[in-house]
Amino acid sequence: MSEDRELYRRLFRTALLIRLVEERIIELYPSDRIQSPVHLSIGQEAVAVGACDALRPDDLVFATYRSHGFYIAKGGRLDRMFAELYGRVGGVSKGKAGSMHLSAPEVGLMGSSAVVASTIPHAIGAALSFKRHGNSRIAVAVFGDGATEEGVYHESLNFASLMKVPVLFLCEDNGLAVHSHRPVRQSYSLVKHAAAYGIASRRLDEGWDMLAVRRATLEAAARARAGEPFVLEIATARYKEHVGIGDDFHFGYRLESDIDAWKKRDPLIADKALVEELTPAIEREIEQAVAFAENSPSPSRAELLTDII
Amino acid sequence: MNVTAKKPQAATTRVLSYANALLETMDGALAEHPNVFIMGQGVDDFKGIFGSTTELAEKYGAKRVFDVPLMEEAMTGIALGAALVGDYPITTHIRADFSFLAMNQIINLAAKYRYMFGGIMSCPTLIRVVVGRSWGQGAQHSQSPQATFAHYPGLTVIMPATAQAIVDMYPQIINRHPGPVISIEHRLLYNLDFTVAEGHVPLTSYVARPGRDVTVVATSVMVVEALRAAQYVQDTAGIDSEVIDLNSISHPDWDLVAGSVRKTGRLVIADTSWLEYGVAAEVCRQVVLRDPSMLMAPPTMLGMAPAPCPTAKSLEDIYYPSQHETVDAILTQVRGADHGIDLPTERSMTEGYRRFRGPF
Ligand SMILES: Cc1ncc(C[n+]2csc(CCOP(=O)(O)OP(=O)(O)O)c2C)c(N)n1
Numbered sequence: 001m002s003e004d005r006e007l008y009r010r011l012f013r014t015a016l017l018i019r020l021v022e023e024r025i026i027e028l029y030p031s032d033r034i035q036s037p038v039h040l041s042i043g044q045e046a047v048a049v050g051a052c053d054a055l056r057p058d059d060l061v062f063a064t065y066r067s068h069g070f071y072i073a074k075g076g077r078l079d080r081m082f083a084e085l086y087g088r089v090g091g092v093s094k095g096k097a098g099s100m101h102l103s104a105p106e107v108g109l110m111g112s113s114a115v116v117a118s119t120i121p122h123a124i125g126a127a128l129s130f131k132r133h134g135n136s137r138i139a140v141a142v143f144g145d146g147a148t149e150e151g152v153y154h155e156s157l158n159f160a161s162l163m164k165v166p167v168l169f170l171c172e173d174n175g176l177a178v179h180s181h182r183p184v185r186q187s188y189s190l191v192k193h194a195a196a197y198g199i200a201s202r203r204l205d206e207g208w209d210m211l212a213v214r215r216a217t218l219e220a221a222a223r224a225r226a227g228e229p230f231v232l233e234i235a236t237a238r239y240k241e242h243v244g245i246g247d248d249f250h251f252g253y254r255l256e257s258d259i260d261a262w263k264k265r266d267p268l269i270a271d272k273a274l275v276e277e278l279t280p281a282i283e284r285e286i287e288q289a290v291a292f293a294e295n296s297p298s299p300s301r302a303e304l305l306t307d308i309i
Numbered sequence: 310m311n312v313t314a315k316k317p318q319a320a321t322t323r324v325l326s327y328a329n330a331l332l333e334t335m336d337g338a339l340a341e342h343p344n345v346f347i348m349g350q351g352v353d354d355f356k357g358i359f360g361s362t363t364e365l366a367e368k369y370g371a372k373r374v375f376d377v378p379l380m381e382e383a384m385t386g387i388a389l390g391a392a393l394v395g396d397y398p399i400t401t402h403i404r405a406d407f408s409f410l411a412m413n414q415i416i417n418l419a420a421k422y423r424y425m426f427g428g429i430m431s432c433p434t435l436i437r438v439v440v441g442r443s444w445g446q447g448a449q450h451s452q453s454p455q456a457t458f459a460h461y462p463g464l465t466v467i468m469p470a471t472a473q474a475i476v477d478m479y480p481q482i483i484n485r486h487p488g489p490v491i492s493i494e495h496r497l498l499y500n501l502d503f504t505v506a507e508g509h510v511p512l513t514s515y516v517a518r519p520g521r522d523v524t525v526v527a528t529s530v531m532v533v534e535a536l537r538a539a540q541y542v543q544d545t546a547g548i549d550s551e552v553i554d555l556n557s558i559s560h561p562d563w564d565l566v567a568g569s570v571r572k573t574g575r576l577v578i579a580d581t582s583w584l585e586y587g588v589a590a591e592v593c594r595q596v597v598l599r600d601p602s603m604l605m606a607p608p609t610m611l612g613m614a615p616a617p618c619p620t621a622k623s624l625e626d627i628y629y630p631s632q633h634e635t636v637d638a639i640l641t642q643v644r645g646a647d648h649g650i651d652l653p654t655e656r657s658m659t660e661g662y663r664r665f666r667g668p669f
Contacts, residue, residue: 062390093427101425110393111430115417121383122418125390125398132346132372132396139390152413155383162378307428308462309488 011053011210012274015045017282018069019268024286026245034085036098039066043239047172048073050213054221060126060139062119063112065100076104079292090296117143117150124156127165138166138224146177148190160229161197168224169231174238179253194231201231208265237262321507327498330472331361334479339369342397347374349401358401359499381410389419392432404450405438419489420463435482436491448617453582458491459558465490466559470532472503477510495530514562520551523575523642526566526592528555531579538635546650548643567599574605575642584612609638
């Protein structure tokens with residue numbers, strides 16, 4: 001097998017894992033065993049997978065509430081993720097975090113926040129620390145297009161540029177913030193706007209293409225590693241509703257046909273043979289993770305008042 | 310003015326201003342801990358946050374002590390990010406009011422990180438905020454947000470009232486406190502000299518002056534005021550006041566407070582902020598929950614008038630409780646409203662207040 005083919009398979013497998021995990025969440029959700037708001041990334045997997053594959057294991061990612069994909073792509077343990085969604089002690093954060101606050105510091109996922117844009121400065125703080133200590137790691141701030149409307153995003157760009165910290169701003173542009181479309185929310189183009197701060201940027205329209213995302217991230221990460229903050233905007237598409245497990249096309253704020261073209265290019269749909277080949281083993285992996293969650297006890301009362309300070 | 314909180318042991322005392330105590334601890338932290346850095350608007354300028362960071366940038370370099378743009382929320386978020394990877398950031402706000410722009414990071418993130426992630430994240434960091442007063446600080450440069458911050462579990466909120474409290478508590482915090490700490494420093498204290506003894510100020514409440522007749526629980530600059538008032542009532546009426554420096558707003562020593570009230574039966578509370586939903590109300594809650602029968606009279610509370618702070622000097626003078634009122638409150642608790650003791654004539658509070666010449 002050629003090197004490219006092997007790389008493609010590796011990325012594809014992780015992307016498929018993310019999709020099947022989230023599809024499993026959709027199946028489980030009506031049972032109320034997962035009582036946590038879930039923001040699914042079905043349709044957006046290529047971004048997480050391509051980007052994380054381009055990072056070094058010790059590069060840090062600071063994420064958002066839509067983080068199942070990044071958690072898995074960065075190498076977080078699946079069983080502990082399901083236990084977290086179930087609110088069980090076996091969870092990454094003993095059930096106190098749930099879906100919106102996933103983290104896996106041991107593999108460099110440094111927490112996810114449910115307050116839009118709020119972890120962007122954390123990436124800069126970590127990058128500042130890397131620079132001070134003279135090591136070659138980078139920090140990645142992952143956020144949606146909506147997050148760039150917040151003041152803290154602008155404060156963060158300005159400071160990152162002034163301090164020349166090794167940070168990569170990674171925007172997943174699914175064109176939506178909850179139900180509102182980007183053109184009614186933003187008067188600026190993200191990449192042009194970054195230039196106003198002296199920050200280099202790039203937009204990648206082929207966000208379904210894991211290899212293209214990986215290449216773009218490798219280039220952007222190299223710039224960041226050299227102390228040049230970089231804004232990388234990647235077009236993507238969210239298939240499901242903003243929060244929850246349903247489709248919401250019938251509400252009319254968007255049309256199913258809006259994402260038809262995207263679905264045609266989605267390798268997780270298009271590459272049927274590979275999906276069929278890889279699915280059984282992945283399903284078994286997911287079953288084990290779910291079983292782990294099911295068997296993990298709920299946190300005891302004593303947990304209520306631990307780890308406060 | 311030289312204020313003594315604890316009986317000094319002659320051989321081991323020195324005189325130190327609040328500002329110099331801050332400078333000494335900031336310097337010490339940078340010298341001892343390579344992971345400490347200080348950032349904030351103006352930390353490297355010639356004024357150095359009222360003298361508390363002066364010349365540290367020259368001494369430790371711009372990587373350790375640096376100015377930032379106007380970016381309160383991002384600065385706090387950046388501090389958290391650095392703390393998450395093992396650095397110890399110290400951030401400053403020359404007015405506590407500006408930390409309100411960072412409320413999101415402070416309350417939604419810093420306060421929650423350890424708990425929300427089940428103990429695997431921690432962001433130890435010191436956030437210094439300064440409360441302004443006098444010289445026309447007005448409504449947006451004088452707020453004292455201890456009750457707001459202490460309301461949220463996960464934050465440690467302290468109000469050092471003396472140089473002693475600074476030199477004792479700041480190193481403890483920077484060395485080993487696992488979570489975010491907000492220290493509310495009072496601008497009027499900066500210029501005061503204190504006798505600093507060997508000893509130890511805990512990260513909770515302590516007795517600043519032992520006494521039998523009445524318990525005065527105070528915060529920040531009101532501790533200084535309470536000590537002066539205690540001296541006055543001792544001299545004029547032989548009343549022996551016990552002054553408790555609440556010191557930690559988030560984690561006070563309620564047993565100490567309750568024990569004192571049980572002994573004296575009388576309670577005066579003097580805070581630097583509004584009374585409504587505030588620290589004074591919380592002190593009452595704690596005492597009443599333990600045993601309301603300890604109180605021989607309803608407690609007296611001193612705080613700011615329930616209004617935004619007026620700028621006009623004439624109004625500001627009556628906005629804050631004066632020494633006159635503090636003394637009257639203690640006398641009234643012990644002897645009743647017709648105590649017949651002459652009150653101090655000065656309306657404005659500390660000597661520091663009179664010496665304070667602005668503009669900041
Ligand atoms: C500060 C803040 N404001 C509003 C919200 C409510 N909210 C949650 S997600 C969201 C949209 C964010 O859109 P975007 O950043 O594009 O991310 P996406 O959900 O599309 O991945 C909003 C408005 C919030 N969580 N935090």
